[in-house]
Amino acid sequence: MSSDNLPQSAGQPFRKPRVAVVFGGRSSEHGISVVTAGAVLRAIDRTKYEVLPIGITQDGRWALTADEPERMAISARRTPSVDDLAESGEGDVMLSVDPSNREVVYAEPGSVPKALGEVDVVFPVLHGPYGEDGTLQGLLELSGVPYVGSGVLASAVGQDKEYMKRVFTSFGLKVGPYLVIRPREWEREESAARERIVGFAAEHGWPLFVKPARAGSSIGITKVDDLSGLDEAVAEARRHDPKILVEAALRGREIECGVLEFEDGPRASVPAEIPPPQEHAYYDFEAKYIDSTPGVVPAPLTGEETAEVQRLAVAAFEAVSCEGLVRADFFLTGSGEFVINEINTMPGFTPISMYPLMWEKSGVSYPELVDRLIQAALSRATGLR
Template identity: 85%
Template sequence: ELSGIPYVGSGVLASAVGQDKDYMKRVFTSFGLKVGPYVTIRPREWEADQAAATAKILDFAGEHGWPLFVKPARAGSSIGITKVDDPSGLEEAVREARRHDPKIIVEALLRGREIECGVLEFEDGPRASVPAEIPPVSSHDFYDFEAKYIDSASGLVPAPMTPEQTAEVQRLAIEAFEAASCEGLVRADFFLTEDGEFVINEINTMPGFTPISMYPRMWQESGIEYPELVDRLIQAALRRSTGLR
């Protein structure tokens, strides 16, 4: 930005929002997107009174039930996340999350399917790819680092959904892209709950981009091969000016 050099992807604000799960959820909520139940413990809040902060988490568990997921607020790749089944595991989970980030977020369990959708910026605005589904890895409690990168099963592209569900998640993915003022590309991750409702989990403003990563695969299934995808992203970057992003 300071050098005035165009670059692929979102600017400073959207990139920061996409990295901070707390502010990301606040932005989504303000734009009418549904997020799952969560509570945030900020650094000074924990350092000032650990007992009160722990009680806040326990009150949240009392309202939404166990298990909980304790996460660093600004990490990625599921690093530092612990699934906590009861109060006995809470202290260690908070310690592990804070080892990566002094700000933590605690989320309730959402039961449903994990659905992803790619967004790409075209000359006339953002468009959504066909969605994909991430199947559960039976040997893991949740989609942790090892499940993502070591034992991961191949995602289903396109996701087996009705045309109405596909259209809805594509609409929501573009809304999330716009809500966070994103540019270039985004992978939007959702839960399709047992009630048939889409709940947004997060956006990735610079998703995995190897030829076998989900974002390129979704666009390949949508008719845009890897070389064209790279070219479109570069062209989108060249169309924009730098500064105030």
């Protein structure tokens, strides 16, 4: 549906669709979400859309923020926060859960709530829990507001690395060896859980990667070279999520591929390769966002390899019942086999993020990418997804 053809109430003049860009959030990826929002705000065509930036603070308050993308960038190796941008320290933004009322209201203590107008679509650029995991998507379903990206189930599966891998396996996609340690197991039977990890290492070898099961942006991940570093790695992962994932190291090239939903279905971008970072043990948060380790786009693959990773990326998108967009991450092993590591249902949209770079090399510019996602959300009916 073109924005020029959006239905208008009888007797009302035409108005541009209003896009609420919602960002920040309670997860450890708060700062990266703010950076992503800045890039999206810069890219939205203001002649075509009205924009309402809404930031969620790290304690969960919805705040009206300044529409100043230049303040939403990494500076002096520090990511920005919603508190830096909030126009008031006390007011709250509220979205109605009445599907017949898309009015957004701003309320300050002791004052009459102020109507900010209706919202036609939400562009949620939150990463991690309380935003990318189906929780915000559920709220938007209750509110009857269209939104960019996957629905409740796909978002939840895409956030939980254990169940993501289970779905992939059920659809015949190859995943690497992994082990899950659930919260009660570590809390009640720590010694037995540690022995399970040691046994896993004996079978698959060191190093291991210990990570939060429901986090992203490489936050909370530790590469463990031997038993001496295990407890510290588990503690770091559990700082971000009580459920942890232990993965065997896969020897191979890191390949990423973007998926974008078009009118005729999902398509894959040209793939990218993430070369081993020079100053880091692996592609961690610092390498990814602070030092901006560059990827190679397009990846130097054969035609057959490119076609295969594109096929697998779309297959992963379909397996999880995703919508809108996905970044799929793979390892290309020495035997020539692609092993899927994970998908991201709301991948990073920062200026250096691989997802927009892959689509730019595929002929879709950043502003076109943002516009396509908004238009897809506007044309998609809300309901069970």
